[in-house]
Amino acid sequence: MKDLIFVFIFLILFSSRIENALPSRLYVWRVGQGQWITWVKEQNCLHFDMGGESAPTRFIQKLCRDKKNSLFLSHADLDHIRFIPWGKKNLANLCLHELPRETLNEKKRRLITSLPLCTFNSELVEDISITYFKKKNANDLSRVFLLKSSNRYTLIPGDSTTSAEHYWSHKISNLNITLLILGHHGSRYSTGDNLLAKLSYLRQTICSARKKRYGHPHADTAQRLIRRGLPLIATELWGNLSYEM
Numbered sequence: 525m526k527d528l529i530f531v532f533i534f535l536i537l538f539s540s541r542i543e544n545a546l547p548s549r550l551y552v553w554r555v556g557q558g559q560w561i562t563w564v565k566e567q568n569c570l571h572f573d574m575g576g577e578s579a580p581t582r583f584i585q586k587l588c589r590d591k592k593n594s595l596f597l598s599h600a601d602l603d604h605i606r607f608i609p610w611g612k613k614n615l616a617n618l619c620l621h622e623l624p625r626e627t628l629n630e631k632k633r634r635l636i637t638s639l640p641l642c643t644f645n646s647e648l649v650e651d652i653s654i655t656y657f658k659k660k661n662a663n664d665l666s667r668v669f670l671l672k673s674s675n676r677y678t679l680i681p682g683d684s685t686t687s688a689e690h691y692w693s694h695k696i697s698n699l700n701i702t703l704l705i706l707g708h709h710g711s712r713y714s715t716g717d718n719l720l721a722k723l724s725y726l727r728q729t730i731c732s733a734r735k736k737r738y739g740h741p742h743a744d745t746a747q748r749l750i751r752r753g754l755p756l757i758a759t760e761l762w763g764n765l766s767y768e769m
């Protein structure tokens with residue numbers, strides 16, 4: 525009986541820790557040209573963009589439909605937002621963390637603002653984009669997300685450009701970032717040497733694109749990675765990817 529009481533007290537005291545300790549996974553979906561990444565946790569699904577040409581919606585629905593779903597948007601290009609109508613319909617409580625930073629046309633504004641804004645924050649996701657960076661196009665203004673898991677970081681730069689990288693990359697110097705989703709699908713105008721020089725713990729890079737559409741990943745970007753001995757995995761070739769966080 526004493527033992528049982530002890531187990532009960534232990535469970536009450538440590539149940540929240542046990543929950544936090546349950547492994548969560550990061551999925552980089554094969555969506556053709558575009559981006560949709562989901563961090564699946566015990567109670568939540570955090571989506572980083574919701575775009576692409578096609579997506580394994582049934583599988584995503586199975587994983588996330590009964591959880592709290594929230595969306596972090598890098599920017600509002602179609603290849604990052606196309607599946608928002610699907611998400612609204614099929615994922616419970618889908619909310620948006622923040623509006624994109626660029627000026628939206630009426631159609632995109634209507635679509636994006638039809639999502640309620642989230643009333644909670646995730647301390648495991650940091651938006652490290654620089655607000656004072658003044659450029660005109662949506663890619664320059666793309667939000668950049670840093671995900672903190674047990675003892676490492678994942679970097680999701682959206683479609684951020686090399687010139688934008690110059691402004692935010694100092695924020696990640698010396699961080700233990702082991703996984704990088706290539707900015708702008710591996711375009712030659714992202715993932716510059718200046719950024720790579722700050723990623724000394726990097727072990728793997730991922731390209732979410734369809735080569736025939738815009739030639740991503742570009743050969744110049746691939747060369748920059750090869751020079752540093754960094755492996756590049758393309759969802760187009762490897763399919764949906766998943767990592768323990």
Ligand SMILES: [Zn+2]
Nearest residue numbers: 558601603683
């Ligand atoms: Zn894009």
